[in-house]
Structures are given as C-alpha cells and as structure tokens.
Amino acid sequence: MRDLPLSQISAIREHVRRLGARPAHEQRILRLWAQAKPQDSGSRPLESFMPTALREDLPKLSADLSGLLRLQSEHPAADGSVRWLLALKDGQTVETVGLPRDGLCVSSQVGCAMGCVFCMTGREGLIRQVGSAEIVAQVAFARIHRTVRKVVFMGMGEPAHNLDNVMEAIEVLGTAGNIAHKSLVFSTVGDPRVFDRLPKGLVKPALAVSLHTTRADLRAQLLPRAPDMSPEALVEAAEIYARQTGYPIQYQWTLLQGINDSEEELDGIVRLLKGKYALMNMIPYNAVDDLPFQRPSWERAAEIARSLHQRGILTKLRNSAGQDVEGGCGQLRARHFLGNKPLDNAVPKMTNMPNSTMLRVTVSPKKSTP
Numbered sequence: 141m142r143d144l145p146l147s148q149i150s151a152i153r154e155h156v157r158r159l160g161a162r163p164a165h166e167q168r169i170l171r172l173w174a175q176a177k178p179q180d181s182g183s184r185p186l187e188s189f190m191p192t193a194l195r196e197d198l199p200k201l202s203a204d205l206s207g208l209l210r211l212q213s214e215h216p217a218a219d220g221s222v223r224w225l226l227a228l229k230d231g232q233t234v235e236t237v238g239l240p241r242d243g244l245c246v247s248s249q250v251g252c253a254m255g256c257v258f259c260m261t262g263r264e265g266l267i268r269q270v271g272s273a274e275i276v277a278q279v280a281f282a283r284i285h286r287t288v289r290k291v292v293f294m295g296m297g298e299p300a301h302n303l304d305n306v307m308e309a310i311e312v313l314g315t316a317g318n319i320a321h322k323s324l325v326f327s328t329v330g331d332p333r334v335f336d337r338l339p340k341g342l343v344k345p346a347l348a349v350s351l352h353t354t355r356a357d358l359r360a361q362l363l364p365r366a367p368d369m370s371p372e373a374l375v376e377a378a379e380i381y382a383r384q385t386g387y388p389i390q391y392q393w394t395l396l397q398g399i400n401d402s403e404e405e406l407d408g409i410v411r412l413l414k415g416k417y418a419l420m421n422m423i424p425y426n427a428v429d430d431l432p433f434q435r436p437s438w439e440r441a442a443e444i445a446r447s448l449h450q451r452g453i454l455t456k457l458r459n460s461a462g463q464d465v466e467g468g469c470g471q472l473r474a475r476h477f478l479g480n481k482p483l484d485n486a487v488p489k490m491t492n493m494p495n496s497t498m499l500r501v502t503v504s505p506k507k508s509t510p
C-alpha cells in the first residue's frame with residue numbers, strides 16, 4: 141500500500157528511496173517514465189544493478205504512474221494538433237493539446253482563479269492544483285502518441301498560482317525528460333513571484349507573458365485578478381529575465397475585435413517593446429457562444445502584425461491550435477462539464493472600453509452538448 145499519493149514528484153522520489161533507490165536509480169525511473177519508455181528498458185538485466193525491493197515494486201509503480209491520468213476523449217484537428225481531455229485520479233479533468241511541430245500544451249491547474257473575462261477556464265474559478273507528477277504525466281501520455289520536444293504551460297491554469305508543482309515538473313522535464321530548457325515555456329499573466337523564482341531554478345524555462353493590452357485600466361478589466369503590475373513594470377521585469385537566460389520573451393496578445401486592436405494599442409506596443417528582446421504573438425480570439433467577444437477578421441489581424449513588424453516589433457500572427465475542435469483554453473472541459481448551466485454573473489460587465497465598445501454582457505444559455 142502507498143501511504144502517499146504519487147501526484148507529486150517529491151512523493152515518487154520519497155517512495156523509491158524508501159525501497160533502496162540511489163540517485164542513479166531514481167533518475168532512471170523518472171527518465172523512463174517522462175520519456176514514456178518501459179521501466180525494464182535497456183540491455184542490462186535489472187537484477188544486476190537494482191535493489192530487490194525496488195525492482196519488485198516497479199510493475200506496481202509503473203501502473204500507478206500511468207494511472208495518474210486516463211484518456212477521457214480525443215479530438216484531432218485539421219491542423220495536425222490533437223486535444224485530449226484527460227481525467228485525473230479524482231475524476232477532475234484537464235486539457236492537454238498536442239501541437240504541430242512536436243509541441244505540447246499542458247495544464248497546470250483544474251480551473252483557474254485569474255478570471256480573465258475572455259477565457260472559458262477562468263469562468264469556473266480554481267478547482268484544484270495539478271500535482272507536479274500529474275504535469276509530467278501529461279507529457280508521458282502524449283509521448284505514447286507523438287513526439288514531444290517542446291512543452292508550453294499554456295493550458296488550463298495560471299502556472300504562477302501553482303509555482304512549486306510547475307517548477308518541480310519543469311526541473312524533471314528539463315533533465316530526465318530530455319527537453320531543452322528553452323523549449324519549456326512558462327506562461328503567465330505576470331506575477332512578481334515568477335520573476336523572483338524562475339531565475340533561481342535549476343532549469344530556467346523560456347517565458348511567455350500574456351500582455352493583451354498596453355493600457356493598465358483595460359488590463360484590470362480584462363484580467364481582473366491579475367497582480368497589480370503595470371504593463372511597463374511587467375515588460376521591465378520580463379526584459380531582465382530575457383537578458384539573464386538569453387531567451388526572448390514571448391508576449392501573447394489575444395486579439396479582441398474593437399477592444400485591443402486599435403491604433404492606440406499598436407502605438408503602445410511599439411512604445412513598450414521597441415528594442416526589447418521580445419517576440420509578439422498575436423492570436424485572434426477564438427469566439428465562443430457564451431462570451432461577448434469577437435474575433436477580428438484575419439485581414440485586420442494580418443494588417444496589425446504587418447504594421448508592428450514594419451515598426452520594428454518582431455510579430456507573429458498565430459491561430460490557437462485546433463480551431464475546429466473547441467480550440468480555446470478550457471473549452472473542451474467547459475463543454476463537457478457546464479452543459480446547460482447558465483452563466484449568471486460569471487462574466488463581469490466591462491466599462492470604458494476603447495473605440496466606444498461598451499460591452500453589455502447579456503448571457504444566453506449554453507447550447508446543449510451535441
């Protein structure tokens with residue numbers, strides 16, 4: 141019997157140490173697991189180097205690790221990505237997305253407390269943290285199905301709100317998991333704890349910052365529970381980390397029609413990011429029935445990206461993966477679990493929108509799941 145749930149990597153380490161594992165055994169177990177290889181891999185018989193108690197426990201340990209999550213549903217998309225809804229041991233679910241070009245997007249929380257008003261995950265609040273082993277298990281699961289060389293923490297949750305687990309998972313993925321440190325991407329709305337903690341990690345990931353607007357007042361409306369850091373302070377802190385690690389900051393900008401696609405915002409981006417070690421990712425919003433935001437036309441989005449590029453801001457226009465299969469963060473889970481539940485006051489009213497976009501949030505009941 142286990143006396144600790146193995147949802148934390150520290151619990152796995154403790155467990156194997158109790159069975160006599162030395163550091164090399166421990167690392168071997170984590171490596172084979174994180175790389176989705178059987179625990180009896182290799183040409184040397186386990187009897188020749190592994191303590192008996194540990195060796196005898198390996199089948200049970202392997203079963204426990206692969207039982208950390210199970211596939212609930214799979215949704216391949218036309219762009220080569222695949223979205224998986226994965227059930228954790230307690231029945232909670234997370235979304236994990238296999239991306240084109242060997243990427244994987246993992247979830248770090250069930251739900252999210254950040255409450256970004258354009259996000260389905262933000263609507264339900266935080267349900268629970270995802271354990272460090274449950275994060276690595278998403279990678280191990282994906283590697284059974286496809287190659288994974290890059291892991292982005294851009295699924296459900298704000299990694300800054302689950303720092304211990306995320307940093308522990310990053311350390312294992314960047315060592316035993318054989319993923320290049322710059323190919324681990326920590327994504328945050330911006331939190332002073334991130335700028336304190338990331339530089340101290342054994343594995344320093346690349347950093348993505350969800351900026352979305354250069355206006356502090358608008359940011360407070362779009363990201364109502366984000367830490368109180370002005371866009372200027374955020375960019376300044378991120379720039380220091382970029383110079384420390386040698387990886388450019390990846391700014392994320394969800395383009396919302398009539399809200400953050402104005403010329404004033406483009407001027408703000410140039411003012412904030414010109415000369416910075418940064419890349420701007422413009423991602424046209426993936427509209428959903430229940431939220432009152434619109435996706436700008438692709439032509440307008442391309443014009444914005446082109447204009448920024450011409451003004452010296454390295455800008456990429458991206459689609460969120462799996463557009464045709466509930467391609468926004470938390471949409472799959474929401475579809476499975478919200479059903480016809482009304483939104484009530486889940487989405488706050490927004491005032492003082494630019495371009496006279498005073499949004500009145502009228503909430504219609506969600507369509508029933510087909």
Ligand code: SF4
Nearest residue numbers: 252254256259262297
């Ligand atoms: S966009 Fe990210 S940080 Fe914001 S509510 Fe959704 S999951 Fe949380």
